[in-house]
Amino acid sequence: MLSxxxxxxxxxxxxxxxxxxxxxxxxxxxxxxxxxxxSLDVRDIDYAGRAATVEYRKRACEPTTVPLDARAVEFARAAAAGRTEGPLLIAADGRPLTREQAIRTARQHGGVSIHAFRTAGQALRAQRAAG
Structure with missing residues (x-):
């Protein structure tokens, strides 16, 4: 696992x-x-408020607003590339980024599971909270 x-x-x-x-x-x-x-849409990102409206597919609940750190907002803005609607994350061919493409790219460029990014973020937030 990468640091x-x-x-x-x-x-x-x-x-x-x-x-x-x-x-x-x-x-x-x-x-x-x-x-x-x-599944995020360009309209789901509140750039000024540094938040995203997320629909949790595994939970039967209303969409939830989650905070985004400054870097996530910066990269989301770059990915949207001026678009005002449609999928936030699109591949070079203009289609929505797929799970398979995400997994392959993480493995190809970092030699890691795509889930390593979420896990690393959880660890960093826990460290910051602890002191």
Missing amino acids: PIELDRLITSPHIPAAHRALWAIMMGSDVRLAEAL
């Missing part, structure tokens, strides 16, 4: 497509799961 510093280097690498870096930053900075992150 948070190594994951951070991946997130900021200009050699990785913006949609993947935004996905990783959202997962690491907000504790949003892969499926929920992939």
